[in-house]
Amino acid sequence: MATTFDHVYTSDPRWTERVVLYGFDISGRLNFMTGLARYPNRNVIDAYGMVTLDNKTAHVVRASEELRPETGAGVEVGPFTYEVLEPLKQVRMSLKDNERGLSFSVDFDGRYPAYEQVPMFSRLRGRIQEEARRYYQIGGFSGWFKVGAKRYRIDPAKYRGGRDHSWGVRRGVGGGSWPEPWAQPGDIPQGAFYFMCIFDFGTRAIHTAQREDWEGRIEHFEGWETYPLGSRKQDQEMNLVELEHDFRFRPDVRVAKSGTVTVKAADGTRRKLSIRPRTTFYPGPAGYDYYRDYSSGMWKGPSYIDGFKVDLTDPAELRKISFLTETLCEVTCGKEVGYGLLEMVNVGKYPKYGYQGY
Secondary structure: OOOOOOOOOOOOOOOOHHEEEEEEEEOOOOOEEEEEEEEEOOOEEEEEEEEEEEEEEEEEEEEEEEEOOHHHHHHEEOOEEEEEEEEEOOOEEEEEEOOOOEEEEEEEEOOOEEEEEOEEEEEEOEEEEEEEEEEEEEEEEEEEEEEOOOEEEEEEEEEEEEEEEEEOOOOOOOOOOOOOOOOOOOOOOOOEEEEEEEEOOOOOOEEEEEEEEEEOEEEEEEEEEEOOOOOOOOOOOOOEEEEEEEEEEEEOOOOOEEEEEEEEEEEOOEEEEEEEEEEEEEOOOHHHOOOOOOOOOOOOOOEEEEEEEEEEEHHHHHHHOOOEEEEEEEEEOOOOOEEEEEEEEEEEEHHOOOOOOO
């Protein structure tokens, strides 16, 4: 359906457009996540910033405003600003000084071409659950963070990370489906297992993702090997066709403490990726779960902001926010050493790893 650019093709209230930046100091001392999302059919735009120190304390600021009228002069939500410095290459996310004790200015510089995810689509009982697209990009960071009175400089040589930009009808976390008291309840599966790896080895990067049901049946798979901007192979891609995984988990929450992922490429070669976690962040407090009377996409009035600290050593807090986890890792593949993201949802029954229920 053709329409103007300030509208989307559907009236589904779940339709979301989201940008995310994530990164970490390879020492494991500090990690961060920041992003912005707009919900045209809810008239909501929101943003968040989260910095985690020493895997102990997450510092969070969240803001939400009504989307329309849109100013068209950049993207701002309260003290947050998102700027495109060079399309598909450089962006900046900043959080001005405020009363919540966290501020930053983070520049992302793409080191690999942006690449597009396999489209996500699913339907249940006639209703579309998910119809979404996304592109990812691996790169480096510069800038600074200020947490309380202490300022942290981002050393481009020591920080790794990436970004993604997604749009479409979403389900689950991050402003997707919420319970509708007038509608038939959705199915709760016995269990589900999903993970995604985005690993940068300098001369190449590996992306793979897989969704399984509780018995290990594959519901979605995608995988590529990509090459840096400016290299002779930058316009090439090696398709990955299947994978095997073997993870070990922490006893308190379902976060990997070690593991291997073996991927098979279209040319028949295999890459064994040995994963060593360095630091973990939990998107839940930023708005990906309903937490402290807030979730991304909620109508919180024309203007809203809050900020707080989360004690990540408190088991009760972890139970509230550990549905979706992001573990930032050192990875070896033969003699190569790389860094990157292991994203995971592991809930309910999954006998392969010893889980028998929720």
